[in-house]
Structures are given as C-alpha cells and as structure tokens.
Amino acid sequence: MSKVMIHPATYENLGEAIDRAFELFPVALEGKNVLIKPNVLRATNAEEGVVTHPAVLRAVVERVLKSKPGSLIVGDNTGMMSYGANEESFKKTGLMEAAMGYYKNIGNDSLNLSFNPDFVPIVSVSRAVLDADVIISLPKFKTHGLTVLTGAIKNSYGVLPGAQKARLHKIAGSPERFHELVVDVFRLRVPDFFLVDAVVGMEGNGPASPDLRDIGLILASDNAVALDGVIATLMGCDPGLLRFLQKAQEMGLGEYNPNVNEIIGQLNPIKDFKLPPLGGEAIHHNEVIQDFLHQRTLIRPKIDPELCTSCGTCIDQCPVSALSMTDDLPEVDPEICITCFCCQEMCPEKAIELK
Numbered sequence: 001m002s003k004v005m006i007h008p009a010t011y012e013n014l015g016e017a018i019d020r021a022f023e024l025f026p027v028a029l030e031g032k033n034v035l036i037k038p039n040v041l042r043a044t045n046a047e048e049g050v051v052t053h054p055a056v057l058r059a060v061v062e063r064v065l066k067s068k069p070g071s072l073i074v075g076d077n078t079g080m081m082s083y084g085a086n087e088e089s090f091k092k093t094g095l096m097e098a099a100m101g102y103y104k105n106i107g108n109d110s111l112n113l114s115f116n117p118d119f120v121p122i123v124s125v126s127r128a129v130l131d132a133d134v135i136i137s138l139p140k141f142k143t144h145g146l147t148v149l150t151g152a153i154k155n156s157y158g159v160l161p162g163a164q165k166a167r168l169h170k171i172a173g174s175p176e177r178f179h180e181l182v183v184d185v186f187r188l189r190v191p192d193f194f195l196v197d198a199v200v201g202m203e204g205n206g207p208a209s210p211d212l213r214d215i216g217l218i219l220a221s222d223n224a225v226a227l228d229g230v231i232a233t234l235m236g237c238d239p240g241l242l243r244f245l246q247k248a249q250e251m252g253l254g255e256y257n258p259n260v261n262e263i264i265g266q267l268n269p270i271k272d273f274k275l276p277p278l279g280g281e282a283i284h285h286n287e288v289i290q291d292f293l294h295q296r297t298l299i300r301p302k303i304d305p306e307l308c309t310s311c312g313t314c315i316d317q318c319p320v321s322a323l324s325m326t327d328d329l330p331e332v333d334p335e336i337c338i339t340c341f342c343c344q345e346m347c348p349e350k351a352i353e354l355k
Helices: 015-024 054-065 086-093 127-131 154-159 164-172 175-186 224-234 243-250 287-297 313-317 342-346
Strands: 003-008 033-038 071-074 110-114 122-126 134-138 142-144 148-150 193-202 212-221 262-264 301-303 323-326 329-332 352-354
Touching (some): 003 015, 015 054, 015 212, 033 127, 033 154, 054 071, 054 193, 122 164, 142 193, 148 224, 164 175, 175 243, 301 329, 313 323, 313 342
Parallel strands (some): 003 262, 033 071, 033 134
Antiparallel strands (some): 110 122, 142 148, 193 212, 301 352
C-alpha cells in the first residue's frame, strides 16, 4: 500500500501543504546530492499553466535547504518547442529566480545508458540525474494528448536532453507503445519523492492547452503509480484505462487503484473536467503534429564559422563521439548523432545552432 496526500493550497499560501508533504514522506536529505526537477516544457509565462509554478519550486527549494543537503541542483530538459534552450526557458518562466541560485543546465553533460532495444539500444541521460542521491520531482497537473495526463511518471521524460524525446515519439509509432516507452524512461532513475502543482491545472488537449482550471491542491507521494492513479481519478478518468499505468503496475512499480492505497485528504473528481481522447488520437492521428514531430527528429547541430574558435569543447562533450574536427571546424555525423544537443548547451561561444 502506498500513500498519496491531497492538500488544499494557493500559490500565496503553500507552506502548510509543503511542510505536510515532507512530514508524510520523509526523505533523508542532510549531506546528500539533491536534484529538484520541475516540469519545464518550454519557454512560456508561468501564468499559462504549462510549467510547474515558480511559487511551488521556491517553496520546495526553501524546504530542502532547511535539511542541509550536501549539494542542490534545480534543472530540467525542455520539450520539443524549446530544445537547446533550457536556460532561456527557466528565465522566462520565472523558475530561474525561484531556484534561488541553484539552477544548473543539466542538458550540457550526459551519459549513455542501455535502453529497451525494442525502441533504441541506448539513450543519453543527464549526468545530474544519475549523480543525484535524491530526486524530487515536481510535476504539473496537466492533460496530454498522447498519454491523457502528464503526472509523476511522464515528468521523468525530461531526464533525456535534446531531441531524443521527439525521436522516441516517432520510433514508438503508436499511442500504446509510447505509453510503454514512457515507463521505460521513468525506470532509468525513479525519483524518490513527488510533489504535484495542482493549484492551477490544465484540461483539454495538453500539455500546452489554454484551458486552465482552478483546482487549489498540492498532491504528494513517494510512489508515482499511486500518485498518477489519483491524478487520473481527479480528472474523471479510470486509471485502469491508461496503458502506462497498466505497464507500471505490471512491472511492480506500484498500484494505481486509489481504493487499495491510503489517500490522505479528499479524493473528489473534478466536475466536468475535459480530457483528451483516451486512445491518444489527439496527437497520433493529427498530421500537423506528426509532421512537426518528424521535423524535430531531423534537427542537427550546425556550426557557425563566424563564432566558432575550434576549442573542441563540443567534441569532448559529445557522449557518442558524433563530432570531429574538419578544417578547423567541428562537423557532426548525422548517422551517429543521438540529438541530445549537449554540444549546443556546452559551447562557450554559442556557436552551435540547431537546424
């Protein structure tokens, strides 16, 4: 049995909800390397409800600092609208300021991990994710046109830097397979604690829908499957219909049925909450979106000869050795490149564009 907290909150008054969450789900933080990972889909204004609200991030950072961690990093890898723009996205959303000086661009250093060969044999994962003793995940309460909801499990998709995310979207080939792929990414490094910004949620065809709902809740758990089961129930969706939750439960990652878990608070489904189609048709059968995904998989680093100083930083940082020096300029091998864009994030001269 897992526990899930449902606690009323506003962005102006988060203290009680945050403190209660840390009391219910104690995590040893003193002296540990801690990573806080909000949902930073793209560079947007916080009021659009697309990202974890800065007030939530700041409250969690302040709470973590009280526990005297050995080190603290706040970071995420953005989605397909903002590939290669992690820092810009944090600044525009207000999350940079909310990070209180602990922001780090986790997209500029990554390591290769073995992955499910049914999709790809390896993926590149931000080193900060793998080096962390404790990961605190801060999802946003949102819908998603392919997975129906973006919650605790889906938030881990951001451990992948660069355009790998679009590439995997394309490779999955169907909504069901993408649901399963998301669980495989989640399993690469399961976070230790989840705290969901459900003060203002998103309905309709997320994860960037203009349809927002005042929900007034903070959710928390140390089990992502149980937490996403609660999110689905609040949205008026039977969690048993979601393939990513079915697979996560099959793999022993948790129980999604709220009836077999301990719910601390009131689990009342939100009246007339608008869901995207449950089968993933909102994205999978949309030709415009599919073409956009395909175009993102074709993006590769391109060197600006006017700015490049041939320092070799990009070559040193490439996790798959896809870059080499040709005529004093780095050149990418498109067949080897895994589109993690660590080179672009690391370039000290900002001489690498994504084209």
